[in-house]
Amino acid sequence: MHVVVFTKSTPDTAAKVEVDANGNVTWGDSPLVVNPWDEYAAEEALQLKEKQGANTTVIAVGPEMDNDALKHCVAMGIQEAVRVWDDALEGSDSLGQAKALAAAIKKMGDVDMIITGKEAVDVNSDAVILQAARFLGWPVLSFVAKIVEIDPATGAIKVERLVEEGRETVSAKLPAVVTVVKEINEPRYPSFIGIRKAAKLKIPVWSRAESGRARSEVEAGAAKTKVLEKFPPPPREGEVEIIPSDDVEEAARILAEKLIEEKVV
Amino acid sequence: MSGVFVWIEQFKGEPALVSWQALGVGRKLADEIGEPLIALVFGQNVGELAQKAIHYGADEALVADDQTLAAFRVEPYAALVTKLIEERSPRFMLAGATTRGRDLMGTVAGQVGAGLLSDVIGLDVIDGNLQATRPIYAGKLLSKEVAEGDFQMATIRNRAFPTPDPDESRTGTITQVEPVMAEDEITVKVEGVEEAVGEVSLTDANIIVSGGRGVGGPEGFEPVRELAEVLGGAVGASRAAVDAGWIPYAHQVGQTGKVVSPDLYIAAGISGAIQHLAGMRTSKVIVAVNKDPEAPIFSVARYGIVNDLFKVLPALTKAFKEKLGR
Numbered sequence: 001m002h003v004v005v006f007t008k009s010t011p012d013t014a015a016k017v018e019v020d021a022n023g024n025v026t027w028g029d030s031p032l033v034v035n036p037w038d039e040y041a042a043e044e045a046l047q048l049k050e051k052q053g054a055n056t057t058v059i060a061v062g063p064e065m066d067n068d069a070l071k072h073c074v075a076m077g078i079q080e081a082v083r084v085w086d087d088a089l090e091g092s093d094s095l096g097q098a099k100a101l102a103a104a105i106k107k108m109g110d111v112d113m114i115i116t117g118k119e120a121v122d123v124n125s126d127a128v129i130l131q132a133a134r135f136l137g138w139p140v141l142s143f144v145a146k147i148v149e150i151d152p153a154t155g156a157i158k159v160e161r162l163v164e165e166g167r168e169t170v171s172a173k174l175p176a177v178v179t180v181v182k183e184i185n186e187p188r189y190p191s192f193i194g195i196r197k198a199a200k201l202k203i204p205v206w207s208r209a210e211s212g213r214a215r216s217e218v219e220a221g222a223a224k225t226k227v228l229e230k231f232p233p234p235p236r237e238g239e240v241e242i243i244p245s246d247d248v249e250e251a252a253r254i255l256a257e258k259l260i261e262e263k264v265v
Numbered sequence: 266m267s268g269v270f271v272w273i274e275q276f277k278g279e280p281a282l283v284s285w286q287a288l289g290v291g292r293k294l295a296d297e298i299g300e301p302l303i304a305l306v307f308g309q310n311v312g313e314l315a316q317k318a319i320h321y322g323a324d325e326a327l328v329a330d331d332q333t334l335a336a337f338r339v340e341p342y343a344a345l346v347t348k349l350i351e352e353r354s355p356r357f358m359l360a361g362a363t364t365r366g367r368d369l370m371g372t373v374a375g376q377v378g379a380g381l382l383s384d385v386i387g388l389d390v391i392d393g394n395l396q397a398t399r400p401i402y403a404g405k406l407l408s409k410e411v412a413e414g415d416f417q418m419a420t421i422r423n424r425a426f427p428t429p430d431p432d433e434s435r436t437g438t439i440t441q442v443e444p445v446m447a448e449d450e451i452t453v454k455v456e457g458v459e460e461a462v463g464e465v466s467l468t469d470a471n472i473i474v475s476g477g478r479g480v481g482g483p484e485g486f487e488p489v490r491e492l493a494e495v496l497g498g499a500v501g502a503s504r505a506a507v508d509a510g511w512i513p514y515a516h517q518v519g520q521t522g523k524v525v526s527p528d529l530y531i532a533a534g535i536s537g538a539i540q541h542l543a544g545m546r547t548s549k550v551i552v553a554v555n556k557d558p559e560a561p562i563f564s565v566a567r568y569g570i571v572n573d574l575f576k577v578l579p580a581l582t583k584a585f586k587e588k589l590g591r
Contacts, residue, residue, distance in 0.1 A: 010402075013520050013540050017405040025406065036521050098375060121520065124401050125383040130371025139453050140339055140372065143364050145514075158456070162515065163364045164468065165276050166460040172453045182521055183514040224380025224417075229409040230401065236546065240553070240563045245572040252580035255552065255568055256588050264529040264550045265472065265496060265585070 001054040001152050001174075003045045004105065005078060006116040006129060007038040008060050009069040013121070019230050034069040037117020040180045042073045043187040044147065045115055052152055054112075055079060059104060061089065061097045061128070067203055075190030075198040086207040091220030098131035103213045104206055105136060112155070115178045118143055126179060133177040141176055145183040150174070269295040270358035272346070273306045273318050273326075274337070274365055280314055282428060282469055283361030285321045287421050289429035290388055291359050292322040297390045298356060301325055305349065307342060309335035312439075319437035321429055326437065331444045336455040337365045341446040343372040348445050350377055350416065357395060359388075362420035363468075370420050380412035386425040386547075395419055403520040403543040423468045424526045461515065465499035472498030472529045473548075475518055477541075478505040479534015479555065479574055486512055488578035489533055495585050501525065501545075503535045519544035531581075533574040537562030554578065 011017055015030030034042070048054040057080040058073040060066035070081040084104045089096060105111050114133075119126040126142070133140045145167060146160040155174035160167045162181050190198070208218055216222060245251035259265045271291040274281040288304065295302040304318035304326040315326035327349060333341050346369065350358070358373075360366040362384040374381035380395075382388075386407075387398035395412040397419055412418070467473060474493040476486050486500065493500045501518040502511070518525055520540035530548035535541060537553070537560055545551070546565055553566035554577045563569045570577050585591070 013403070014538070016539065017402045019406060025402070094381070095375070095378060121403055122401060124399065124403065126367060127371050127374065127381055127383055130368065131375030134343075134372050134375030140368060141453070142368050161364075163458070164281070164466055166458055168458045169456040170453055171456060181514070182517075224378070224414045225382060225410055225412050227408055227410050228396075230406050231409070233400075233404065233407050233546070236551075236565050238567065240566045240569045242558075242563075242569045242571060245570045245577065248572060248576045248580045249583070251570055251572070252577060252584040253588075255570065256581060256584035258568060259529060259550065259552070260588060262550055265589070 001048065001052055001112045002108070002110045003048050003054045003056050003113045003115060004108070004111050005038065005042045005045050005056065005058040005073055006060070006101065006114050007042070007058055007066070007069045007073060008035050008062050008120055009033065009066045010035045010120065010122040019232060023230065025230055032065055032068040034072040035117055035120050035122070037119060037121065037180065037182070038069065039187040040182055040184050041115040041117050042076050042078055043185045044180060046077045046188070047185065048150070049077070052150065057082060057108070059084065059101070061085065061101050070203055071198040071201060072190065074201055075194035076188060077191070077194055081201060081203045082206055083203050084206045088208050088215045088219040091223065092218050093223035093225045094125065094127035095131055095224055096218035096222055097128045098135060099213050099218050100208060101128065101132040102135035105132070107206070112174045113176060113178055115180065118179045118181050129177055129179060136175070139172045139176045140179070141170060141172060142179045144178050144180050147178070268301045268303045268353055268355040269298075270303050270305055270349070270355045271323070272358070272360040272366065272369065273304050273314060274361055274363060275308050275311060275314055276337070278308065278311065278314070280317065281361055281363060283363060283366070283421065283423040285428050286423070286426045287359045287361055288318065288321045288323060290421055290426050292429070294357055294388070294390055298393070300356060303327060303353070303355065305346065307334045307345065315439050317431065319439070320431040320433050320435050322435070324437050326439045327442050328439055329442045329444050333444050333446060333448050333451065338451060338453050338455065339368045339372050340451050340453055341444055342369050343376060344445045345442070346373050347376050349442065355416065358416070358418045360420050362422050366420050370418055374418055377416060379416045379418050380414050382410055382412055382419040384422050385419050386422050388419055388421065400524070403540070404524060404546060405539070405543055422526070465497070467499045467501060467516065467518065467523050467525055470499035470525070470527050472496045473501045473518070473525055473527045474498055474531045474533065475501030475503065475535060476506055476512070476533050477503035477535030480506060480511065483511040488575060488582070492531065492578050492582045492585070495582050495589070495591055498527070498529070503538070503541050532562050532566070533578055535562055536560045537565065
């Protein structure tokens, strides 16, 4: 079984993210980290490696900054890393990136599962993985909180998904795309040996041509969505009103009245 | 090109509230481009839902009533949406940005090669194209984005748009359509759903009461639950409380949990780390209860009480019981 983790680098979740005078997004000197949801995907891939002898690869479609995420996954124990990128992908949208990802997966030839986090925290979207699944013709098992079983012989997979109403148990056939939520596991820390391996690793870069897609299919000109502007959300208006609480019961009554007056209760 | 599609999501026949919000947005877009608003209603025994969709503003409902569509699955739903797009050539399609809405719309966008604006909180037609405002970096920034092409799609965030008032005198056309996939062509099988009983969904909730590190343990959520219950609200939690194992992950609000936008958010014993604020800062009114007057949560709150949550929450529960007569 070959399991591929799809990832990207994002600013640390504790980073203060801002827009500079040129309209570019900055995050000060906060480090780039693996997209937080993808850490759970990498852990799950490693458990499949340990329990079922799966081969593991991590892949990103993006510029050099995505090496940070790839190296983190390798330091955790993922065996191979590949980055897909060339200048044609600069300014591409999710459709362009999904085509490049699907082509790279096809090139690998033997992939049984792509596993990734439920969304990329920077763009707040899971469009790339869903569209890549469609280009591959694979089913998607999204928001997975538990892989219940995989039968490598038949490719049968059963998972529990976290949906609005509770947990849904679903079965399907590999190859498939799996997206995971935080509940699925507790990601391990990179090992010392892993960190050393990752530091020395030269990550191969597959160009668009190598992954078999025409420039016109993926470049910015083919994009069906474009970003016009990024900006900070409007600040919350007004100062906080602290309700004195020497008498807690009285404070609670005053607050309850105010909230009823504001018609939010 | 004609029409605006809105997918009406249902679970066991119950419509998702965000679908009506999507119909409200769809009505506005349809009026602006002078084209009909068409609701897509798939499931089993969903005829009544189609009628409701008309009441909420649709001009026509395309109804597929079939056992293969009873529970949502991407494959048969996406195949049917794709066929309807080919037949009707709509200009736009909208759905709620729920687990199902995201799966369906992302897949269809890949299938038909359409631009998809995900999880939008603002949506307009500018020069014939969809233009959206959507949160990025978990809400730390906003992004203004535009779609291009003959057919454009968007998913809308729950509670970001008003729920329209239904008009029961509205009439429209109900058209039956046939599913395109037979059961033996569908690889994904739903084996069952274990429903979280008696709990208000976080993303639908008008009121959320959340507990953080300050609740001190699993039993510390008791006063949080009691207040939520008297208010008819949902129980939320900070990452610290979830990571400590005091409450299941499904309750987590924040950057790696759920993003919520209730009318009232009461944060008890939550300091207000940037990751938590990202998940609740668009709430209409925020109340902070914390012993530490320097806690960052007070910077986004409208009302604050600097005191022990174990004193304040029971007092609030009592005050609301009296005032609301519950």
